[in-house]
Amino acid sequence: MRVWALPLALLALVVCVTYSVAYRRSAEEPSVIVPLRPVSVDPVLLAKRLASMQAGWPRSRKFDCSRIKCVALTFDDGPGEHTVRLLDLLSSRDVRATFFVIGQMVAADKGGLITRRIVDDGHEIGNHSWSHPPLAQLPHEAVRRELKHTEDIVEQVTGVRMRVMRPPYGSTDDGVAAETRREGLAQILWNVDTLDWRDRVASTVAKRAGEAKPGSIILLHDIHPSTVDAVPALLDTLGRKGFTFVTVSELYGKTPLPGRTYTSR
């Protein structure tokens, strides 16, 4: 064999493998799914985050929600164009919440700035799938891909490995539960539905949220400006009733168990 034959053969092999992997990926994924893109992450920041994770992220404050009136606000479907205004509102009142983010929205968040701020402000971040399908209607591999792609991009952007997820539309079954267990995610549903996606009226949303009971998980969507408009009033109402605003992990006083479903405390 001539000396140049081996490197040439190796090159041909690499080209073949690269093409076949690229072809398989595009054949597997429906066109609505935005492919994962490399995200630029400051390596110093990432190292800090990984260190803080080892120190026990999420940075849960300690509350005994069996003794005090706790409520968990949850915001789904972002990050979006109204999320920053919401984060400003929450931080001005020192309120923490849980954000169930959609992978595609994280991919569209330029530089991951909003996603990172959710974590930096001390909120809990959860997995709301990559493209928001009803998971119980998908084959297992598709459920796994929806969860995993979102896990990966959130970890790339924030350095945080999520512990909780919310199935879009609350669509779950034993198969979805098994996949979430595999991915180390607890399933968080809700017991107060503000129907803010349907009724885009801030006063209506605030009134429904204000009816929460101790231990409630309230469903909201930060993609609607009317929901963000409702936040000051709902914080006032629940605050006057003596509620403490906690993240979902804080509500239970520990990390919820992977695969299990939670609707309230």
Ligand code: NI
């Ligand atoms: Ni949703």
